[in-house]
Amino acid sequence: MFEDFQFSTILVATIRSAPILLFAAFAGVFAERSGIIDLALEGKMLASAFVAAACTYAFQNPYLGVAAGILVSCCIVLLQGYVAINQKGNQLVFGIAINIAMSGLTFVLAQYFFQLGGRSPDLGAARFAVFNFPFADWWSTIPALNWLLGKFLGGHTILVYLAFALIPFLHWLMNHSRFGLRLRAVGENPHAADAAGINVAQTRYLALLCGGVLCSLSGAYLAIVQSGFFLRDMSAGNGFLALTAMVFGNWRPIQTALGCLMFGFFAALQIQMEGVAFPIVGQIPGSLIQMLPFVVTVIVLAGVMAKSVAPKALGVPFVKSR
Amino acid sequence: MNSDLPRWATNVVLPFLNLLTALVVAAGVIYLLGESPLEALAILVNSSLGNVEGFAYTLFYATTFILTGLSVSVAMQAGLFNIGSDGQMYLGGLGLTLVMLQFDASMPSWFLISLAFMGAALFGAAWAFIPGYLQARRGSHVVVTTIMFNFIAASLMNFLIITYMIPTGEQNPASRVFAETGWLPRLGSVFPVLGDTPLNLSFVLAVLFLLIYGVVVWRTRWGYALRAAGKSAHAAQYAGISMAMVVIVTMLVSGALAGVAAMNTLAGSMHYLSLNFTNGAGFIGIAVALMGRQHPIGIFLSAVLFGILIQGGFDLSLEKPNIPAETFVFIQGLIILFCGAMENMYAPALSRILNSIDQKWGKHV
Amino acid sequence: DQPKYALVYDAGGKFDRSFNQSAYEGAERFKKDTKISYVDVQVMSNAQGEQVLRNLARKGINLIAAIGFTHAQQVQTVAKEFPNTKFVIVDGTAAGANVSSVLFKEQEGSYLVGVAAALASKTKKLGFIGGIDIPLIRAFACGYTQGAKAVDAKAEVTQNIVGTTATAWNDPAKGSELARAQMERGIDVIFAAAGGSGMGALQAVKEKGKMAIGVDSNQNYLFPGVMLTSMVKRVDNAIYDSFMQMKNGTWKAGVSNLGLKEGGVDWALDKDNRSLITPEIEKRVNSAKQDILNGKVKVVDYREASRCPL
Amino acid sequence: MPIAVEFRQISKRFGKVLANDAVSFAIARGSIHGIIGENGAGKSTLMSILYGYYHADAGEIFIDGEVRAIRNSHDAIGLGIGMVHQHFMLVEDMTVLDNIMLGMEGGFRLRGQRAKAKQTLQTLCVDYQLDIRLDARIDSLSVGEQQRVEILKQLYRNANILILDEPTAVLTPQEADALFAILRLFKQQGKTVILITHKLPEILAITDEVTVMRAGTVVAALQTAHTDKEELAHKMVGRSVATELARQPLEVGATVLEVTNLQLRNVQGVSLLADINFSVRAGEIVAIAGVSGNGQSELLEILSGMRFAQADLMTGQVVIQQEAIDFSKRDPKLPARLRKLGVSHVPEDRLRDGVIKSFSVWENCLLGQQSEQIYLDKKQAVAASDALLEQFEVRPLDSHLRISQLSGGNQQKIVLAREIAAKPKLMLVGQPTRGVDIGTIQRIHTELLALRDAGVAILLVSAELEEIRALADRILVMSGGRITGELNIADYDTTRIGLLMGGLHK
Numbered sequence A: 001m002f003e004d005f006q007f008s009t010i011l012v013a014t015i016r017s018a019p020i021l022l023f024a025a026f027a028g029v030f031a032e033r034s035g036i037i038d039l040a041l042e043g044k045m046l047a048s049a050f051v052a053a054a055c056t057y058a059f060q061n062p063y064l065g066v067a068a069g070i071l072v073s074c075c076i077v078l079l080q081g082y083v084a085i086n087q088k089g090n091q092l093v094f095g096i097a098i099n100i101a102m103s104g105l106t107f108v109l110a111q112y113f114f115q116l117g118g119r120s121p122d123l124g125a126a127r128f129a130v131f132n133f134p135f136a137d138w139w140s141t142i143p144a145l146n147w148l149l150g151k152f153l154g155g156h157t158i159l160v161y162l163a164f165a166l167i168p169f170l171h172w173l174m175n176h177s178r179f180g181l182r183l184r185a186v187g188e189n190p191h192a193a194d195a196a197g198i199n200v201a202q203t204r205y206l207a208l209l210c211g212g213v214l215c216s217l218s219g220a221y222l223a224i225v226q227s228g229f230f231l232r233d234m235s236a237g238n239g240f241l242a243l244t245a246m247v248f249g250n251w252r253p254i255q256t257a258l259g260c261l262m263f264g265f266f267a268a269l270q271i272q273m274e275g276v277a278f279p280i281v282g283q284i285p286g287s288l289i290q291m292l293p294f295v296v297t298v299i300v301l302a303g304v305m306a307k308s309v310a311p312k313a314l315g316v317p318f319v320k321s322r
Numbered sequence B: 001m002n003s004d005l006p007r008w009a010t011n012v013v014l015p016f017l018n019l020l021t022a023l024v025v026a027a028g029v030i031y032l033l034g035e036s037p038l039e040a041l042a043i044l045v046n047s048s049l050g051n052v053e054g055f056a057y058t059l060f061y062a063t064t065f066i067l068t069g070l071s072v073s074v075a076m077q078a079g080l081f082n083i084g085s086d087g088q089m090y091l092g093g094l095g096l097t098l099v100m101l102q103f104d105a106s107m108p109s110w111f112l113i114s115l116a117f118m119g120a121a122l123f124g125a126a127w128a129f130i131p132g133y134l135q136a137r138r139g140s141h142v143v144v145t146t147i148m149f150n151f152i153a154a155s156l157m158n159f160l161i162i163t164y165m166i167p168t169g170e171q172n173p174a175s176r177v178f179a180e181t182g183w184l185p186r187l188g189s190v191f192p193v194l195g196d197t198p199l200n201l202s203f204v205l206a207v208l209f210l211l212i213y214g215v216v217v218w219r220t221r222w223g224y225a226l227r228a229a230g231k232s233a234h235a236a237q238y239a240g241i242s243m244a245m246v247v248i249v250t251m252l253v254s255g256a257l258a259g260v261a262a263m264n265t266l267a268g269s270m271h272y273l274s275l276n277f278t279n280g281a282g283f284i285g286i287a288v289a290l291m292g293r294q295h296p297i298g299i300f301l302s303a304v305l306f307g308i309l310i311q312g313g314f315d316l317s318l319e320k321p322n323i324p325a326e327t328f329v330f331i332q333g334l335i336i337l338f339c340g341a342m343e344n345m346y347a348p349a350l351s352r353i354l355n356s357i358d359q360k361w362g363k364h365v
Numbered sequence C: 001d002q003p004k005y006a007l008v009y010d011a012g013g014k015f016d017r018s019f020n021q022s023a024y025e026g027a028e029r030f031k032k033d034t035k036i037s038y039v040d041v042q043v044m045s046n047a048q049g050e051q052v053l054r055n056l057a058r059k060g061i062n063l064i065a066a067i068g069f070t071h072a073q074q075v076q077t078v079a080k081e082f083p084n085t086k087f088v089i090v091d092g093t094a095a096g097a098n099v100s101s102v103l104f105k106e107q108e109g110s111y112l113v114g115v116a117a118a119l120a121s122k123t124k125k126l127g128f129i130g131g132i133d134i135p136l137i138r139a140f141a142c143g144y145t146q147g148a149k150a151v152d153a154k155a156e157v158t159q160n161i162v163g164t165t166a167t168a169w170n171d172p173a174k175g176s177e178l179a180r181a182q183m184e185r186g187i188d189v190i191f192a193a194a195g196g197s198g199m200g201a202l203q204a205v206k207e208k209g210k211m212a213i214g215v216d217s218n219q220n221y222l223f224p225g226v227m228l229t230s231m232v233k234r235v236d237n238a239i240y241d242s243f244m245q246m247k248n249g250t251w252k253a254g255v256s257n258l259g260l261k262e263g264g265v266d267w268a269l270d271k272d273n274r275s276l277i278t279p280e281i282e283k284r285v286n287s288a289k290q291d292i293l294n295g296k297v298k299v300v301d302y303r304e305a306s307r308c309p310l
Numbered sequence D: 001m002p003i004a005v006e007f008r009q010i011s012k013r014f015g016k017v018l019a020n021d022a023v024s025f026a027i028a029r030g031s032i033h034g035i036i037g038e039n040g041a042g043k044s045t046l047m048s049i050l051y052g053y054y055h056a057d058a059g060e061i062f063i064d065g066e067v068r069a070i071r072n073s074h075d076a077i078g079l080g081i082g083m084v085h086q087h088f089m090l091v092e093d094m095t096v097l098d099n100i101m102l103g104m105e106g107g108f109r110l111r112g113q114r115a116k117a118k119q120t121l122q123t124l125c126v127d128y129q130l131d132i133r134l135d136a137r138i139d140s141l142s143v144g145e146q147q148r149v150e151i152l153k154q155l156y157r158n159a160n161i162l163i164l165d166e167p168t169a170v171l172t173p174q175e176a177d178a179l180f181a182i183l184r185l186f187k188q189q190g191k192t193v194i195l196i197t198h199k200l201p202e203i204l205a206i207t208d209e210v211t212v213m214r215a216g217t218v219v220a221a222l223q224t225a226h227t228d229k230e231e232l233a234h235k236m237v238g239r240s241v242a243t244e245l246a247r248q249p250l251e252v253g254a255t256v257l258e259v260t261n262l263q264l265r266n267v268q269g270v271s272l273l274a275d276i277n278f279s280v281r282a283g284e285i286v287a288i289a290g291v292s293g294n295g296q297s298e299l300l301e302i303l304s305g306m307r308f309a310q311a312d313l314m315t316g317q318v319v320i321q322q323e324a325i326d327f328s329k330r331d332p333k334l335p336a337r338l339r340k341l342g343v344s345h346v347p348e349d350r351l352r353d354g355v356i357k358s359f360s361v362w363e364n365c366l367l368g369q370q371s372e373q374i375y376l377d378k379k380q381a382v383a384a385s386d387a388l389l390e391q392f393e394v395r396p397l398d399s400h401l402r403i404s405q406l407s408g409g410n411q412q413k414i415v416l417a418r419e420i421a422a423k424p425k426l427m428l429v430g431q432p433t434r435g436v437d438i439g440t441i442q443r444i445h446t447e448l449l450a451l452r453d454a455g456v457a458i459l460l461v462s463a464e465l466e467e468i469r470a471l472a473d474r475i476l477v478m479s480g481g482r483i484t485g486e487l488n489i490a491d492y493d494t495t496r497i498g499l500l501m502g503g504l505h506k
């Protein structure tokens, strides 16, 4: 059975699909560490995926597409800030509202503009360039190097490298920068932060904006890199998976990233497990194999992980009173 | 913030203004799609509220949402965010179907239906038990585990339906149709004015559950313990309330309610189990619970609001081909946004207006 | 008095580039040819299905065509209530003296594209991507495998499905990921029967310069030079014919199972894939078609056998 | 002397409550200025306005003779104002260092700044004799240490005007003394200190001037040197307050609580309680004295059934009303069962354990008592709650308010009222008057004594020796998790108790 599993393929697939969850989960980390529950990841991803794809198609330039996606995501985030920070509204409700609204709106707009059943036209050549290591004709002759440089480390778009570069950067930003310190303070105890002279609302808006940018990258990656077009509801639950990874990772960048990669790994493993005959149980039906990443998560959460501790002020609007 | 507003203002005027805002934005979209908003609104209201049959359909859709909304609300009272109602409803459907398939030839109707009810509740509860148990004993975040259990439920049901439930040679990934003894009595058979609509006994059941929920949560010792545990773990410990117990029991109840929601769809209308029959009702339940602020009347009203959007929206897209059905998904989102998340948007302005009226007339309204 | 017609799509919707769209095209052709218009509706949920059918019947529609197996049960229920209304159910069966059930022998069309795939493949490794694990999708996969193995018994067919929820049909990222994973294992021809997710797979195949096979309608035009062929399922013809028969008064109830012989399924050969189909492939596929037509080859239907012989 | 802060006609309203009503007074630079008043008099509100936490509805604030608009804490900090709040404003899961740097980081990258700040802080710690581990997380610190962090934070920020809101409420006498030493140092350097406290001896000991507030207004401004305890108390409450309470002669009954050989170890195996032996009889008040953190809290937790989780590390026997309590079952419902045995409990941390902030007052009156009936009769519960509020003079008298809308002292009264109303046989009381004004203290003490006279056994844990002296019949002194001495009230001797608290055995 083991010849059916190509570990190298699984690793490559893990890396390639990682940005979807990484960007979104990091967006969640920003929002939630600042004390705002972000159930709206799914909606923001979808909106930016649509706008990114539509603009990439319109301008035939993926960078413009991404920029437009970021813009839209940030608009949603400003609304989110207005609701969560100024209005002190219910953050969970906002998230659900945006997810539902965007699922409907992106379809309606896609249909209105393109008439392809909630799909955008194919982006064709307007995609991100793929990074390749130089001297390919030298290393590609050595199989191990060919895999390492050609598939594992090389051969990805800029967004993949960006997503991975964010892991150490966010760790640094959260733990060793002024912004991170203030952000965490605002999410743990906004009253203390306020007493220390920090503008709670401003810090939270900033955190949300950072999250908005990241979340839109996730959507852009879905549409421009992974699919090559926009399709209705193409976020397909990834926003919620990202949130799961974030909770799993205790709202910390590195652990969250590990959670995302774990999902990616088991999703890739699951792809390879389909149709393979196992000893004793034989071939496991495809529908059952689909459970794998989720079952693993539950087992890890229940068995290995310590209790996850959310930021203390998470979901509580900051009101100056007792 | 709005504590200085009179109750009638917070409970009637503000929701009305919010709904109006949502509708104005929706009207803008409909206008941009090239249709007349007023006409659209007329069709929407007329088809969902304007005739008895349409209203019956509205209530039929609302029934499921009341039950899933209750499921989410109960958990919220205990401070648990059960995102898994959808999966629990799906599994509840399995419990119900197993009873039906096994006994629908051999049992009297009332007994079969009671048994199916228990099957649905039991399976729903069992599916919620695991996340509840893990939260209570292992500290695994119930939000994460219930999301995971939704996915796992989808896989499991997919497997069970296509492997064991499809009658041989059938295309449709669904069970066989239950015998008519297993069909829930339709309210239309008692009140012919309701016409031939799927509105059935589960509606009565759902309203009953709303009442029970209201009484149990606010007027019993168990409900007190539930709310206390939901607000403060320390105070619960001080009062001798077992947090673990509350978590597990609440999840069981929440799951059972979600499971029972399958009654309306399966025993009341479809009469067979099909792939993904919940159609996201569990997620709408979250919106219903949040918008209804976990209050029985709130849950009822927001469930009906969603019923209106589904029933009216559908008819509207039938009459106006320019308005895709998905427009109503968008409008749903808008309504949740304005009525649920931005509910206090007009509170300051309203309170200013009321104050100036107060001053002008020199009395307290 | 002219009969009135209606078309009911399932959750995929009118523009799914798949069988709903194909039905829509059939109806449009009917409209163009006869200048008779029709009503069409998209149903969002199972519970809604009955309501829609009933409403249409009550409005005095004479022929209601419901697309997709999810409608099967609903058609059966509603048809009983409206014995004077005629119903067509595509992709499923429903009992009733006023119901015509149209099924397709997807396995036969899939067999043909399996033959083409095995011939075109250099690695003799083929891929199949399905949306959800359901009998219909298994029938596609099973026919495809039979065709491939008929050409080369050693050909390997790897199957993957996208997911288990409704989003599985709308997850192009996962579809493309499956395709990439398959191609990394050396697979060079991929048959995608996964709705919108399949579009993602086709896109990934195009990027890697391998070959893909489309499904339901002729998708060759999407990526000329990449699309080896498409397994077409003529839902459009089925709808067109039903509407025409109704118009001419020749409409009949019953089950029809449309295969190669009835023109219900086929493989697509046009300018867009001409360059990929060598004369050799064309010859072999056509002879396989002949074999099926004259009964020399019997393609097993997964749905009848409940298992795939391979 | 020049004026550091002057309030002019400051008014602030919360809904129906007028928390500050045209408050005007001035505070001299380089002085220690006391503010006293009943719970809810508006002291904290006024200080919060000065610190920019709230906005005044009307009025002006002058800092160093200039009118200033203080829109937020940031502005206040800019004006050299620092505040140590009643509830500490610390981020629990961050280190001491990060908490102090918060808002004054010095640069975007923390690494270098942390080192710099550390150096500055270490010199400050030496100068002011503060013992603080800069790398410790806040939640690993005792309240006294957290207080020091707050002080250090203000030192680090070089605050010229330091507001302290009830800083000693949670401190041991020793810690309080250390704090006052720092405040005097402050004063010497020409800085201004504003001190809010309910403890009149502190006011008399350290302040130069004192302002008395009642119901949102200033009722008196006095020179500390020219006043005394009685006058202050009278001004505060509006009537004269008896400082000594009358006590009935001791009349003990059967033993209600008997503790034998109680030992407690935490998960790491560190001994928290050892060789605890004592009993409490009906009709007597047994007080446990000791510097907080010496096992009193743990003892109360065990006796009230709240420490079930660590039960396996516990040995010994507890008998209440002749019934041996089995702690080994890890039963989270134990507190409820103990209540059935007639045990009432006023927890030390009332905000955390004793009330549910978002519940209404009447609902909070049911906490712990909820197991009696299945159906909650709201009318009856509200009536009962109203009666309690009236009996204990809770202000405002409205059972439908959220309890968080009440001042701390009133919340405390409600908890006490609730526990007394349960007609206990044994009452466990932890720090009953922490943060409570002098009128309320008197009220609470009267109630506890009445309870004793009615034959209830009372175990009192208090860090206030004054309180112990006023209430106790017997005193147990705890140190390092052991009972280091026992004495009757007749033999009360502050020096001896102090020595025993310091761990010196008899």
Ligand SMILES: Nc1ncnc2c1ncn2[C@@H]1O[C@H](COP(=O)(O)OP(=O)(O)OP(=O)(O)O)[C@@H](O)[C@H]1O
Binding pocket: A171, A175, A176, A252, A253, A254, D093, D094, D095, D097, D098, D111, D114, D135
């Ligand atoms: N030099 C320092 N002095 C004081 N506190 C520091 C210092 N460096 C880090 N911290 C604090 O210690 C905590 C942990 O920082 P550290 O760099 O060890 O990250 P970590 O424990 O690896 O976190 P993560 O969970 O993200 O991996 C943070 O709250 C940070 O603010």
Ligand SMILES: Nc1ncnc2c1ncn2[C@@H]1O[C@H](COP(=O)(O)OP(=O)(O)OP(=O)(O)O)[C@@H](O)[C@H]1O
Binding pocket: A320, A321, A322, D014, D015, D017, D018, D019, D037, D038, D039, D040, D041, D042, D043, D044, D045, D046, D086, D405, D406, D407, D408, D409, D435, D437
């Ligand atoms: N944020 C708030 N919202 C509503 N009412 C408040 C708020 N803050 C204070 N109050 C009310 O204002 C009044 C004054 O409260 P404040 O906290 O200033 O009293 P205090 O003198 O500090 O009392 P204590 O001695 O108990 O600390 C009280 O009646 C209190 O209930």
Ligand SMILES: [Mg+2]
Binding pocket: none
């Ligand atoms: Mg680390």
Ligand SMILES: [Mg+2]
Binding pocket: D043, D044, D045, D086, D165
């Ligand atoms: Mg105060």
